[in-house]
Amino acid sequence: MSDLFDFRRRLDNYAVMGNPVAHSKSPRIHTLFAEQTGEPVHYEAIQVDPGGFVQAVGNFDASSGKGLNITVPFKQEAWALVNERSDRAERAGAVNTIKFIDKTLFGDNTDGIGLVNDLLNNRIEIKNKQVLLMGAGGAARGVLAPLLEQQPAQLIIANRTAEKARELADSFRDLGNIEGSGYEALENKQFDLVINATAASLQGELPPLPDNLLADGATCYDMMYGAEPTPFMHWATQHGATTVLDGLGMLVEQAAESFYIWRSVRPDTKPVIEQLRREMTA
Structure with a gap:
């Protein structure tokens, strides 16, 4: 167990926040991206209670988190929370990707x-x-x-x-x-x-x-x-x-865009889509 903890400490932490979020395929997608690219990424799903979004993001930031995906019902709240937004996030009125840059929360929308x-x-x-x-x-x-x-x-x-x-x-x-x-x-x-x-x-x-x-x-x-x-x-x-x-x-492609925003590395989406399709229909 301690070896696993030490290994995860050497990884950069990312997560998806939503409610509900247990069904999310994002952890699986980003794990496949990390395996494919060799990027040191640990990615998890975090369920956030209504009214607790700002605190949850603050806690993740305080624990040295590097980036977040945001799903229903918090995309508009994320838009209001971030310090900077991409043009496409500005137009969408919603943020599904946050990158932590020093004290700045940069929001984007990759949908x-x-x-x-x-x-x-x-x-x-x-x-x-x-x-x-x-x-x-x-x-x-x-x-x-x-x-x-x-x-x-x-x-x-x-x-x-x-x-x-x-x-x-x-x-x-x-x-x-x-x-x-x-x-x-x-x-x-x-x-x-x-x-x-x-x-x-x-x-x-x-x-x-x-x-x-x-x-x-x-x-x-x-x-x-x-x-x-x-x-x-x-x-x-x-x-x-x-x-x-x-x-x-679309789900895999928007995740790949988030991965690129965080890591400046663009994963190959085709094998990931094929893998998910196999897993869904197995």
Whole structure:
């Protein structure tokens, strides 16, 4: 036991904080990254009670922690806590990555670049394409700036509450051609790329989508993931999508971006995604 303690003392400490957090795959992902790159990283999951986030971050900092990932429900609280933010974190209004630099807490948001990198790695083009993003919550806000940087022909946000979608679109209008609407406004529109940023899949539900939504050769992407295809992925397959992807790749890609922010080393994500997929379906 003392040998293990001495070994861990020689490692740099990182963690993910959230509630709940026991299900998080982040410790497994970053352990695989550390093994692959040879970086001296120890990574754990820390459950934080409501109201205890600021204290938990302070305790981690005091124990010589080097960096944190932040998940639900603390991303907005992390945004408010940090001293400095990246441009993408500023736009997202949420922080999922903290790097401790002396007395400074630097906050970033790697969700959007994780999504974009996974799409590009799967040879899904975004530039000049018609893109639909379903949902107008934090998950959607976090990916908008990186998606718009890829210069789609148009990006439409659809949400059950249309006004929320329009307000979100207005706040990103300076970055590209973006509109917000309710689902009923999607009739007679077709999209090359449809991304589900709602939590509907977690409840086994599906947003109300018209049958003719998909253009020829369309890609459908669900930011949720699991051992089995989500309801949206089933819908996509039944309605003729050429490519159907879940969010496991996004999870690994956003983790790789965090790892790079902390360590200045970029891990190879492909074998990690393949390993997680094997473990999920075993």
